[in-house]
Amino acid sequence: MAEPIISFRDYGFQYLAQASPTLYHIDLDIYSGEKVLIAGASGSGKSTIGSCINGLIPYAYPGESTGTLLVGGKDPAKASIFELSQIVGTVLQDTDGQFIGLTVGEDIAFALENDCVPQGEMQETVREVAKLVDIDHHLEYAPHELSGGQKQRVSLAGVMVEKVQALLFDEPLANLDPAAGRATIELIDRIQERTGAAVIIIEHRLEDVLWRRVDRIVLMDEGRIVADLPTKDFLVGRMLLEHGIREPLYLTALRYAGVPITKALEPQHVGSLRLSEENKEQVRTWFRKNENPEKAGNERPELLRVENLSFGYTPGVQNLKNVSFSVREGEMVSIVGKNGAGKSTLAKLICGFEKPVSGRICLSGRDISGDTIKERAKRIGYVMQNPNQMISKPLIWDEVEMALLAGNMSAEERKERVEETLKICGLYPFRKWPVSALSFGQKKRVTIAGILVQRPQMIILDEPTAGQDYHHYTEIMEFLKELNAQGFTIVMITHDMHLMLEYTPRAIVFCEGELLADTTAAHVLNDPGLVERANLKETSLYTLSMACGIENPQEFTERFIAYEEARRKAQEG
Amino acid sequence: MARVAILNYIKRPSPIHGLTGTTKLVFFIAWSVASMITFDTRILVCMLVIGAVIFRISQIRIRDISVVLGLAAVFLLLNNIFIYLFTPEYGVELYESRTLLFSGVGRYTVTAQQLFYHLNITLKVICVVPVALLFIACTDPSEFAASLARIGVSYRAGYAVSLALRYIPDVQREYTNISQAQQARGIDLSGKDKFFTRLKNSVAILLPLVMSSLNRIETVSNAMELRGFGKEKKRTWYTQRSLKRNDWLAIGFAVVILVIDLTITFWDGSRYYNPFL
Numbered sequence: 001m002a003e004p005i006i007s008f009r010d011y012g013f014q015y016l017a018q019a020s021p022t023l024y025h026i027d028l029d030i031y032s033g034e035k036v037l038i039a040g041a042s043g044s045g046k047s048t049i050g051s052c053i054n055g056l057i058p059y060a061y062p063g064e065s066t067g068t069l070l071v072g073g074k075d076p077a078k079a080s081i082f083e084l085s086q087i088v089g090t091v092l093q094d095t096d097g098q099f100i101g102l103t104v105g106e107d108i109a110f111a112l113e114n115d116c117v118p119q120g121e122m123q124e125t126v127r128e129v130a131k132l133v134d135i136d137h138h139l140e141y142a143p144h145e146l147s148g149g150q151k152q153r154v155s156l157a158g159v160m161v162e163k164v165q166a167l168l169f170d171e172p173l174a175n176l177d178p179a180a181g182r183a184t185i186e187l188i189d190r191i192q193e194r195t196g197a198a199v200i201i202i203e204h205r206l207e208d209v210l211w212r213r214v215d216r217i218v219l220m221d222e223g224r225i226v227a228d229l230p231t232k233d234f235l236v237g238r239m240l241l242e243h244g245i246r247e248p249l250y251l252t253a254l255r256y257a258g259v260p261i262t263k264a265l266e267p268q269h270v271g272s273l274r275l276s277e278e279n280k281e282q283v284r285t286w287f288r289k290n291e292n293p294e295k296a297g298n299e300r301p302e303l304l305r306v307e308n309l310s311f312g313y314t315p316g317v318q319n320l321k322n323v324s325f326s327v328r329e330g331e332m333v334s335i336v337g338k339n340g341a342g343k344s345t346l347a348k349l350i351c352g353f354e355k356p357v358s359g360r361i362c363l364s365g366r367d368i369s370g371d372t373i374k375e376r377a378k379r380i381g382y383v384m385q386n387p388n389q390m391i392s393k394p395l396i397w398d399e400v401e402m403a404l405l406a407g408n409m410s411a412e413e414r415k416e417r418v419e420e421t422l423k424i425c426g427l428y429p430f431r432k433w434p435v436s437a438l439s440f441g442q443k444k445r446v447t448i449a450g451i452l453v454q455r456p457q458m459i460i461l462d463e464p465t466a467g468q469d470y471h472h473y474t475e476i477m478e479f480l481k482e483l484n485a486q487g488f489t490i491v492m493i494t495h496d497m498h499l500m501l502e503y504t505p506r507a508i509v510f511c512e513g514e515l516l517a518d519t520t521a522a523h524v525l526n527d528p529g530l531v532e533r534a535n536l537k538e539t540s541l542y543t544l545s546m547a548c549g550i551e552n553p554q555e556f557t558e559r560f561i562a563y564e565e566a567r568r569k570a571q572e573g
Numbered sequence: 574m575a576r577v578a579i580l581n582y583i584k585r586p587s588p589i590h591g592l593t594g595t596t597k598l599v600f601f602i603a604w605s606v607a608s609m610i611t612f613d614t615r616i617l618v619c620m621l622v623i624g625a626v627i628f629r630i631s632q633i634r635i636r637d638i639s640v641v642l643g644l645a646a647v648f649l650l651l652n653n654i655f656i657y658l659f660t661p662e663y664g665v666e667l668y669e670s671r672t673l674l675f676s677g678v679g680r681y682t683v684t685a686q687q688l689f690y691h692l693n694i695t696l697k698v699i700c701v702v703p704v705a706l707l708f709i710a711c712t713d714p715s716e717f718a719a720s721l722a723r724i725g726v727s728y729r730a731g732y733a734v735s736l737a738l739r740y741i742p743d744v745q746r747e748y749t750n751i752s753q754a755q756q757a758r759g760i761d762l763s764g765k766d767k768f769f770t771r772l773k774n775s776v777a778i779l780l781p782l783v784m785s786s787l788n789r790i791e792t793v794s795n796a797m798e799l800r801g802f803g804k805e806k807k808r809t810w811y812t813q814r815s816l817k818r819n820d821w822l823a824i825g826f827a828v829v830i831l832v833i834d835l836t837i838t839f840w841d842g843s844r845y846y847n848p849f850l
């Protein structure tokens with residue numbers, strides 16, 4: 001076998017500012033033409049491995065390493081980051097931040113400019129590579145005119161101009177809507193076929209990456225490699241959940257039905273599954289056995305009513321077109337749709353950040369169009385995606401109390417209210433702590449507490465779980481579910497189809513400023529037409545149930561969710 | 574979000590737009606030097622006329638840049654007021670003669686010399702401002718860095734300008750988002766609260782903004798390093814255009830103006846054109 005492009009030998013690494021190593025005894029070889037997925041929960045060290053490969057360690061993040069690492073035969077500690085960048089091309093997670101040029105063409109050319117490539121040759125290469133990633137019709141576009149998926153393609157083109165031997169993707173799916181994520185995985189696959197480069201994908205969303213062939217999965221936990229196996233062998237094992245990664249849904253469903261997961265089943269892709277008649281019957285039996293109880297309809301009074309709402313940031317452009325819907329007290333609702341569909345705009349209108357062009361917004365039957373942001377905030381809370389965008393006080397207590405200081409509450413009342421809120425949010429034991437000592441999920445709780453302290457009836461959350469691994473995702477969502485059970489109405493803007501399916505009975509789908517559908521979450525994902533128009537993605541459960549001859553895939557999905565929830569409860573109890 | 578931009582690149586099909594960034598930069602510098610050095614009213618009036626013609630050719634309309642023009646006018650007015658307040662008879666000193674128009678109050682007299690001096694100051698500003706605004710409004714931001722590099726500025730410094738142009742809109746958007754979310758938590762920035770409270774409140778927005786900007790800087794600098802920024806002493810530019818006939822004509826024109834300007838201005842050994850003697 002040829003020399004590996006990347007070779008770790010008993011490699012360990014400790015960041016300068018940290019007390020203990022982040023990586024221990026890493027042994028890993030990656031060869032030309034291979035596609036390797038590095039999976040692991042947050043903090044497992046998977047991103048650190050990426051930084052070792054592309055040279056950010058030790059160039060931008062100094063620290064101490066042990067053992068050896070060779071990238072393209074070079075030692076990153078001795079070679080410069082520039083030499084490494086000609087061997088490994090890196091596409092970072094933040095699609096916006098890594099877009100350096102003012103236009104697509106400039107951004108793709110960036111590396112060539114730094115190489116002093118003559119202009120004529122440079123323009124030639126840019127055109128060629130842009131064509132390869134299918135962005136050649138947008139060379140003059142500025143970053144804000146592009147979607148997240150398009151920006152990512154530009155970044156990919158930007159590293160491909162170097163004729164690199166390996167492409168490294170750091171959580172490529174984190175900022176994309178489901179369909180764009182799928183397109184990315186397809187593109188990576190095509191690029192690899194054309195260039196033969198090694199591809200390394202760092203991602204915890206296993207099922208989405210497995211949409212196309214993956215040769216090997218490396219599973220990380222607490223700085224160590226706990227598994228390094230060909231995809232099929234890997235999926236046969238049951239190591240995923242133990243290490244904080246979610247198993248592909250179709251495999252979980254098969255396990256529930258008692259179908260043994262073997263290599264012969266071709267478990268790496270839902271489309272390739274070789275289910276025997278017996279297996280299919282097992283799935284059907286499971287389906288018949290687990291009937292869901294009739295759900296009681298929500299007959300509670302209406303809380304929010306949006307009537308014929310229209311809005312545009314610039315005259316002549318309609319970002320929202322004649323939108324009407326209502327939310328009842330105590331509901332938990334998802335708002336889904338592709339980037340730029342008008343979801344965030346809707347939230348801004350409801351909170352009063354922007355004024356509608358026409359239409360009304362009513363809260364408990366009263367038109368709130370005349371209310372200021374502050375007045376609305378007492379009844380509708382808004383939580384931004386990233387907790388760091390909201391936290392402005394060093395201490396948890398102060399952060400939560402902040403909203404109350406503007407009102408005319410006595411110190412005594414404030415204390416009581418803050419304590420009560422901290423208890424609701426499970427933060428009471430930490431009340432004297434500095435915010436900086438908390439994990440991402442806990443910070444999220446603090447920002448939610450900062451909103452809840454005003455006792456709003458409804459909370460709107462923008463992407464509450466973006467970028468979180470399964471463990472943190474579950475933590476945040478279970479917390480929101482608890483709040484919902486306590487009577488708070490919760491509306492979530494999300495790209496995450498699992499979140500929508502598992503936690504919100506109802507989903508409102510937007511597409512290009514229009515309300516496309518308002519129905520159950522399971523229905524949304526089992527309607528191929530809707531899925532396509534809203535840039536969503538059907539779940540593998542849909543595909544699996546069709547393959548097993550179950551007539552009603554929607555019901556199958558719903559039963560699966562209910563079954564999982566019951567299991568989770570049983571495990572906790 | 575879509576906000577009215579105060580001053581930015583306005584794309585129009587004009588010969589001015591067709592010139593390279595380098596040409597416009599050189600022209601702008603020569604023009605500024607010429608109008609800053611001279612106090613010769615005749616030259617300033619000529620430049621004013623030429624400036625108006627260039628403005629016309631550029632197809633940029635007054636209302637495209639009205640906000641900035643308004644601001645410039647305010648500063649010009651303030652400038653004149655302060656000059657008069659501090660040195661009400663500077664013109665007399667300068668032009669070595671005194672034609673009293675009104676005796677005024679105390680030292681605040683009105684002399685023809687002082688008024689003439691103010692006229693010259695005002696003309697100078699009116700000459701420079703439109704050309705400066707045209708330079709910004711007619712130069713594709715992509716070309717800024719390349720043109721700076723061509724006239725000898727280090728490409729790292731030039732790129733800083735480019736990056737600012739690239740990320741300022743992002744930071745503005747982030748600011749809007751953060752301030753909206755904080756307003757929803759009772760943080761009021763409108764004039765209703767006391768000054769000190771408002772100052773304290775603005776920290777609630779600035780702190781998260783600074784934190785998120787620091788994160789952004791880390792991403793950007795990593796992304797740039799991973800793609801070899803700073804590897805060589807020089808670099809090439811995707812957007813750089815080579816100088817065409819019109820560019821050389823424009824640069825030549827700027828040089829001619831500068832030379833005439835300097836010659837006439839210093840002909841008699843003084844920067845000031847003096848009609849009073």
